[in-house]
Amino acid sequence: MKRILLTIAMALGAGSTLAGGGGLTGGATEITQIANNVELGAIFGEEAQQVAQQAQQLAHEIQMIQNQLNMYQNLLDNTANLSNYMWGNALNDLMALANTVQEGYAIAYSASNIDSQWQQRYKGYSNYLNNTYGAASFQSDYRVWYSAQRDSLHGALRSANLQSSQFTSEESTLSALENMSQSASGRMQAIQVGNQIAMQQVRQTQKLRELVMAQIQAQTNYLASEAEKDAANQARAERYFSGHSTTVVGDGKRFNPGSIVVRP
Numbered sequence: 001m002k003r004i005l006l007t008i009a010m011a012l013g014a015g016s017t018l019a020g021g022g023g024l025t026g027g028a029t030e031i032t033q034i035a036n037n038v039e040l041g042a043i044f045g046e047e048a049q050q051v052a053q054q055a056q057q058l059a060h061e062i063q064m065i066q067n068q069l070n071m072y073q074n075l076l077d078n079t080a081n082l083s084n085y086m087w088g089n090a091l092n093d094l095m096a097l098a099n100t101v102q103e104g105y106a107i108a109y110s111a112s113n114i115d116s117q118w119q120q121r122y123k124g125y126s127n128y129l130n131n132t133y134g135a136a137s138f139q140s141d142y143r144v145w146y147s148a149q150r151d152s153l154h155g156a157l158r159s160a161n162l163q164s165s166q167f168t169s170e171e172s173t174l175s176a177l178e179n180m181s182q183s184a185s186g187r188m189q190a191i192q193v194g195n196q197i198a199m200q201q202v203r204q205t206q207k208l209r210e211l212v213m214a215q216i217q218a219q220t221n222y223l224a225s226e227a228e229k230d231a232a233n234q235a236r237a238e239r240y241f242s243g244h245s246t247t248v249v250g251d252g253k254r255f256n257p258g259s260i261v262v263r264p
Contacts (some may be wrong), residue, residue: 093166094203097210100158104151105144106221109213121148122224128235138232145225152221156214163207173200 098110107117121144127133177200181193 093163094206094210097159097162097207097214100162101152101155101214101217103155103158105147106152106155106217107148108155109217118224122228125231125235128232129239131239133232133236138236141232142229145228149222149225152218156218159214160211163211166207170200170204 098108102108102110105121107114107121111117177193177197181190181197
């Protein structure tokens, strides 16, 4: 750099001497000032370039720090948990539904001793072929069969009514989950809301299964009672037409085919 400045100064000095004849002193002073200005300009130019480079590097570091802060914030958002959960009271609802169908003479699907109740209630065709099964026994069993049908149908209807009354609380739960889904701030909260919605779907499926079970219970009690009545009537008719004098029907009178008198 100094060599370049010296060359410029010599050239300028020669030009000044030839042009104005001001002597070496005046020309040297001007040459020195010009050389100093040129050197200062070069120095300031280098410093300005260094400052610009440092500023650019600093801006790059600031951007890197901002990116890291954004990453940390995103991590916090995606790992934040919900402040509250909406699971509902499905278990209590299902227990209430199971208790509703246990009414009167109905054999409920939720009974713990369903097999023994079935054997005691529906004894089968062979039992009605017994000679001791008379009108009083049939009348007593008929009351039980009718009550089982009636109570089972009533229990199924009560079960549907109870589920209808649960719609309000279920809608409140679903509305809260909808608001939580819309306000979820990160991936974790969105996943947790999704899990709660999935659990509500499972519980709704359980309630639907309960309605199906109540329907099966009502149909089974009705059909079983009808089958028992048919079996009892068929057995007693067979005993009567087979000539058993001990057959007793209806009003308690004994019927004997051998004593029937055919009138002309």
